[in-house]
Amino acid sequence: MNIVTIRASSLAELFDCPARWEAKHILGMRMPSGAAAHLGTAVHASTGLFDQATLDGAPITADDAAGALVDTIRDKNAEVDWDDTDPAAAERIGLALHARYCAEIAPRQHYVGVEVACERLEIPELGLALTGTTDRVRTTEAGFGISDLKTGGRAVGTDGTAVTAGHGPQLGVYELLAEHALGVPISAPAQIVGLNTGKTAAAQRVGTGEIESPRAALLGTEDQPGLLQHASRLIHSGAFYGNGKSVLCSAKYCPRHATCPYKS
Template identity: 50%
Template sequence: MNAYVNPTRIISIRASSLGDLFDCPARWEAKNLLNKRNPDGARTRLGTAIHEAVTQWDHLNLIGEEVSLEECEEILHHQIWQPNEEVDWSDLNQNDAESIGQSLMHKYITHIVPTQKFIGVEVRCESLILADLGIELTGTIDRIYENEDGELGISDIKTGKAAVGSDGVVKTVGHAPQMGIYTVLAAHALQEPVTAPARIYGLTTGKTDKGQHVGIGEIESPAEVLLGTEEDPGLLHHAAKIIKHGTFYGNSKSMLCNEKFCPAYATCKFRK
């Protein structure tokens, strides 16, 4: 009998991992239940560095304290050159990573921040247990914003080679499960409706200024996709089935089916 097939056991799901579960359950199991790890890739570390730097800017502005670009640049530099974990720099060296990170940090602060009204930055939410599904939702919400109509919504920073197209369109496909969990957690934490569209702040990590695009994309009603209805169960119901029954099948066609990204790659029977 699979160790995870236990009707009384509650399995914790981080919001940031839900997309991984649907993309390749075998990879999700290796990382989230078996605690297997790969070294961070260079672009993952770059994304973390940018995230930490702009969070400093947004947080201090939110609480009314002064913040300088130099302070944020120093945080980015530290994250690139003194990471607290192993990083594989084979496809992007640290000098280039820092240059890209500084450019995108400035673009985020200049082009995105002035258009947003943040009411929460890096909001750590209490876990939410859905006993009927046997799962516990956890996560830290990047940003909670208020739109021009006074509605609250959640937003998340996404970096990557294809985060934003050259036409300025932000890639939102595949992010609905994570945004849905953040929306549910935000409503639980704030004890009020979170009804505005979820926003993705996309930052494309091109090596030159011409290839570095930033933009904002929106996902309407991500919580509905997550929760569903009695007639049409949502994504959480499907996630619960995979976990409860321990059906962690692999997906050899996943874009992340690679030894750099999957700690189960070497022993995975699904890619043979």
């Protein structure tokens, strides 16, 4: 069986619309990054710099690290479809979230890895190779656990808890990759660090949420195949059907939209 590579961040998309996943990840059809995704990249850059400095024993201030956010947002080489968002507004939201992350979240975390680029993890019996970068690996009383930063307009509920729904498959892959890369067992619940990208200060919430052992659904049991087995069957059958009911079924998010027979 040939080996097909799956990025952790794309696994949920494979099940949401296999035809869109094929277009982006097998056929190499690309789209400019949306404003929301670009803001996410920028916040990852600045918070990553802040946490790495702490981990290295040479802490920097939140203000010092914020420069990475501004540089990423203003990067002339990044292909971004700003649509009706203005880069200055995105920068303001990003800076507010970066400051809140550094003040409210980072001090409570005990990171042992920042942006852990995991080696390719091959699963030959499924014909799959998993890749991806795990945002953070942390220590807790329950052992090592992974943390994933999520930005978005619905990342944190009004109760201050990060939304975890739908992120299980991706976090499960990060757990496998982190174990493989660092050689430590991951036994604590997976954590989402949510950064809510609202326009007002009240909506710019940060918070955390947990998913207990997301690997279980991924790997399945003897009686119940896991998501990775389903992914393997789907990919190796080549039956990349479309899902016109996907919330991302639009010209804005799908490179196949113009010609796709499945779109609604």
